[in-house]
Amino acid sequence: MPFADIDGFRVYFEEHGQGDPVVLVAGLGADCAAWALQTEYLARFYRVIVFDNPGVGQTTGPGPNTS
Numbered sequence: 902m903p904f905a906d907i908d909g910f911r912v913y914f915e916e917h918g919q920g921d922p923v924v925l926v927a928g929l930g931a932d933c934a935a936w937a938l939q940t941e942y943l944a945r946f947y948r949v950i951v952f953d954n955p956g957v958g959q960t961t962g963p964g965p966n967t968s
Contacts, residue, residue: 904959913959914952918944925951932958 905912915933917940925943927935933951943949955962 910955910962911960912952912955912962914950915940917941917949917951918947920947923947923949925949927951927954929954930957932960934958 903914903916905914913933923943925933925936925939927933932953933940936949936951940949940951953960
């Protein structure tokens with residue numbers, strides 16, 4: 902599973918497809934699964950990068966999962 906260590910937090914992210922990068926940022930409290938349908942389509946044409954917001958999903962940070 903890909904993680905990036907940023908300012909003491911572990912940020913979970915995924916990359917799909919190839920080409921020019923497109924970063925999809927979900928609303929507060931959402932994880933990368935919120936973009937599932939868009940990711941599947943856009944990955945046909947672009948390198949799509951999605952991530953879990955701080956404290957949500959597999960990303961640590963301020964919020965419910967601060968471990």
